[in-house]
Amino acid sequence: MLMLGWEYPPLYAGGLGKASQGLARGLAACGADVQFVLPSYPPQCESAGLQVTGVREWLRARVHTAAATPRKRGSGLQFFKLPVRLAPYERPAPAVRAAQARRSEVTPLNVEANDRREAIYGSDLGRRVARFAQRVVRLAAKVDADVVHANDWMTFPAAFAAAEARHLPVFLHVHSTEYDRSGEAVNPFIAGIEREACRRAAQVFAVSRYTANVLASRYGVARERITVAYNAPDDDEPQALRPAPDAPRAPWVMFLGRLTFQKGPDHFLRAAAEVAKYNRDARFLVCGSGDLSADLHALARSLGIAERVEFRGFLRPALVDRLLAHSRVLVMSSVSEPFGLVALEALRDGTPVILSKQSGVREVLGHSLQVDFWDHARLADRILALLRLPALGAQLVESGRAQLERLSWQETARTLLQTYHRVCGTPLPVDF
Amino acid sequence: MALDLCFYFQVHQPWRLRPYRYAEVGQHHDYFDVDVNRRILRRVADKCYLPMNALLEQLIRTHAPNFRVSFSITATALEQMQAWAPDALASFRRLVATGCVEILAETSHHSLAGLYSREEFAAQIARHRQVCSRLLGTPGTVFRNTELITTDAIAAQVAALGFRGICIEGADRLFPAGRVLQPHPLAAAPQLRAVARHYRLSDDIAFRFSNRQWSEWPLTADRYVDWLAANQPADGGERLLGLFMDYETFGEHQWADTGIFDFMRHLPPRVLARRGLRFATLSEALARVPVAAPSLHFPAPVSWADLERDTSAWLGNRIQQSAQAAVYALEPYVKAVHGPGRATLLEDWRRLTTSDHVYYMSTKYWADGDVHKYFSPYDSPYDAYVRYMNVLADVAQRCGAQTALWNAQQLQAA
Structure with missing residues (x-):
């Protein structure tokens, strides 16, 4: 599968990076072939945490980072880092947000359109989300996958762009929604991406019943289209x-x-x-x-x-x-x-x-x-x-x-795999 | 030659706490939730005490003097009835007046004092005698401890206080097959006689009666009487069979629409129609049925709770042990207070010794939810502990025991 995610190994405690890592490892441990694609950061920024602004040099495409995960070498987990600056929880500058709030019609998943409208949105973030999507499309052309699994809104446009080219089903994994991050003062651009992506996804994974409720009430996602997949503790803490x-x-x-x-x-x-x-x-x-x-x-x-x-x-x-x-x-x-x-x-x-x-x-x-x-x-x-x-x-x-102790990433990964097979109508492997 | 059927019904209500914040310590000394306690008592009176008492009274009069039962009623339940359900209290008094109902002795506040304080254990037994004499017209005779919790030390003290009989759980680890049908002497108190609960036949009524997954559902009085009769002694001797259960079984745990009242209405005539089956109070059975050897030992506490039949429902985790250690650490300070506030302080503290408070703190089945959860007014066992300890902090301040409480809290048992 093609999984779009975030920093790996995680740069700091908690959050999306750890969850992406857990999911990817859990899936690999279940025997899935996972190709993990993530926006990359310059090393000096990684050490400083999540500050990505002000850095000019980007890594070259297709950096294989097996060295970062020696434990899992050859386990079916493969990494690609794409040279796009994206950080989880990144937000447009307030002035940009205000400009976006005045816009009414948005077709957020159309990355080409977004790219052309960048002057309208004036958003560096929007442009980078779009550029990430373009690169993922190019990469996806070279990758053999059955499903695309995307972690949170910044990867959603990329997921659909890649899947469209290959006619693959898209599974979304919602670790947080715009309504969690912003309350009622949502960014309509981001909320629009989330709503539209949920509408088009083959199935939506939510990290809790709480999040499933948010998706149902805010974005009108039907309950049967949401599968709860809980996070788990780290399995390899020293x-x-x-x-x-x-x-x-x-x-x-x-x-x-x-x-x-x-x-x-x-x-x-x-x-x-x-x-x-x-x-x-x-x-x-x-x-x-x-x-x-x-x-x-x-x-x-x-x-x-x-x-x-x-x-x-x-x-x-x-x-x-x-x-x-x-x-x-x-x-x-x-x-x-x-x-x-x-x-x-x-x-x-x-x-x-x-x-x-x-x-x-x-x-x-x-x-x-x-x-x-x-x-x-x-x-x-x-x-x-x-x-x-x-x-x-x-x-x-x-x-x-x-x-x-009853929670594990592998158990969560099994939930994902069962859901892939159920939604795609393919039988589970006999030894599952 | 006969089998004495000894029904004993337990009636108890705790004084539940109101939400009490640490910020109130030193400000407010009213700990108990009047509205909740009144509402629950009224509900139980209407669904259980009043209809079941009426049924029993009718059965007693119809079959006089052959239908006989025993009750144990805590002082905390009697005093709440006196306040909010005098009709229920009056109906219990009428039952006692029939002469076919025996009242048992226990601690006034349904406490675990027997495990923590000899002085308070004796004091609460004496207090229960007073309250029963005043409100029911008779003190208890045979003893039953809270949740049938029995140890060698408890047995010895109960005997020393003058009791001749004690109710215990018929746990498998105490009784070889068949022996549960006879009174036993206790190793720690040779003159005391233990009457055992037949847990299977008791729980058929108390727990399984309405369970549709149970292979014997629906249970009829006829079939149940067959099971009872199967315990008649082959040698023609005298035996007894303890059917001990919470009174709330009738109408509260098992709702009226399960048929529990009809079952109990039909049971006495069918029992009395059988040769060799009869009803008896605990004192009567103890006087009639010959004692079996050997003596019973209680190296560890035995209770009637859960499958473990131990004290883990009340003292199974650190917060429960912490709460009990803390409340008994205050005892000498509470009792050293003299003057106008003494009676109120002592009663407040005693209400905090009621075992229900630590039962709410049980984590045994918490994560999965279960019977404990059903009986708890709290969101979680941890909320129960925090509220209880907040109240204790105020009690400690009222009797100058802040340091003693602090020290007790720093102990981490388990």
Whole structure:
């Protein structure tokens, strides 16, 4: 199959990169022949995370990156990096968004049209999505595939362009929607791509029932056209990184995620202000970067907790692990979280989590504390409980880990393969 | 030569907690959800207590004096009835007045005190005697502990308190085949006699009655009486058969439309028509049926819960153990308070010893949802724990036990 995805191996904790990696490996482990295509980044940018702006030199096409995944060499997983700068969660500049919002007619999946209209949209992002699609078409001509599997909206135009040339069915994998990322203030260009792609897809995979509901209500996708395929924990975490389960922990309360509307860092700070009233020792770690950064600093000051909050910015994965391993609780206060892999990573580090009820991961992690993101008092109450009751955290981690053991990328990949065969009307291999 | 059928029905209602935030500690001392407790009690009274009591009273009068049953009713249930369902309380009193109903003794607050505090265990048994005497006109005679939880230590203390009989679970690990039909002495209390629950025949009514997947569904009174009669002793001696179950089986766990009331209406005449079958209260059976050897040992607690028949439904995980350790750590501080607030504080604390609070914290079946979930008013076991511990923090503050509570909380059992 031809899979269109994101950075590999993942550059940072959580998110689309890890999910793409898990899916690709799971499929390969199930015996599928996976050709994985991703936009590439210059190496120096990879090390700095996801900052892709300001870099001129792109890698040459068709860079084979087997060296990056020595474990899987010869396993049926093949990589192509295409020289297009695309980052997951990338957004057009605000001025461009406003211009787009004024446009009414959009035929987003027609990449040629989009390309010609780039002056209208004035969007570098739109142009790059289109260019990625063109390159994928050229590549697809050389690749033998039965299905095209696309991960999130930036690959959707490319998927349809490639599939059209070869008459292949397109399977979409929705890790997040524009409505998750932006609430009601959606970018109509992106929402248009998502709606149209869902309409044309052979089948849509959603990372949770929560996301399936969003697709059904926002884009009118019929339920039978959506298959839920849950994310899973990483299967190859180095054991050495894991802390001793009884290691002493500081009264740190951690937020980990992009500082954007979707992730609800403001709700985290408002709950933190409540916690601070009753617990003199608690410190609040905000880990991540994003467009709300300045607003959040101001909010912390106006809530009177500036001295108790540490803004740690974007962190390397190893440092994230270390901070998680020393924190008493990870708070996921997302306004809308299609899945929430960060919860799985916290549990792996022995850290209990409080989940937003507006999340997908709660469907597979009943052993968790769950609150509505807007219910700051209740969230504060749960944080206070974890700070003073060690038995609570210990039980949540123990039972949560046991529950997560039932999830695996290979099992999710089997769901994908079964769905491919069902939708395409081909029989499953006898040894499946 | 006869088989004494001993029905014993358990009646209990806990004082459920209202949502209580840590931010309220030191501000509010009202912990119990009056609306929820009243609503549930009223519902159970209407669906179970009142119709089943009426049926039993009618059966007792029709077959007097041959239809006889036993009840154990907690003080927390009696006092909630007194407040919100005096009609139900009156109907229980009428049942007792027939002379065909025996009341059993237990802890007033359906607690696990027998596992944690000898002093509080005795105090709650005494309190239950008081409340039963006041509201039902008679104290209990034979003892049953919360959820039939029995250990050697509990048996010894129950005997020392003057009881001659105790109800226990007829667990396979305690009884060789057939022995469950006789009272047994207890190794830890040789003068105490244990009456065992016949779990299969009890659960046929309490759990399986309405299960359409059950091969015996639908169960008729005739067939059930055949099963009972099959336990008659071949040697012509006296035996007993313990049919112990939650009273809410009738009308609440098994709804009226399952036919459970009709089943119970038809059972007594069919039993009494058989030679060698009769009904008896627990005291009567204990007086009649010869004791079997050998003595029973309880190296670990035995209860009537779940398949494990142990205490894992209440103490199976860290948060449950933490909650119980914390509530009993407050006992000496609560009891050291004197003056006008003492009675209220003591009663509040006792209501927190009720085993239901830790039952709601069970994670045994949580992920899959199950019987525990059905009986819980909480979103999750963890929510139950947080609410409970928030309340304990306020109780601790009322009796100056903050440090003791903090220390108890830092222990991570399991």
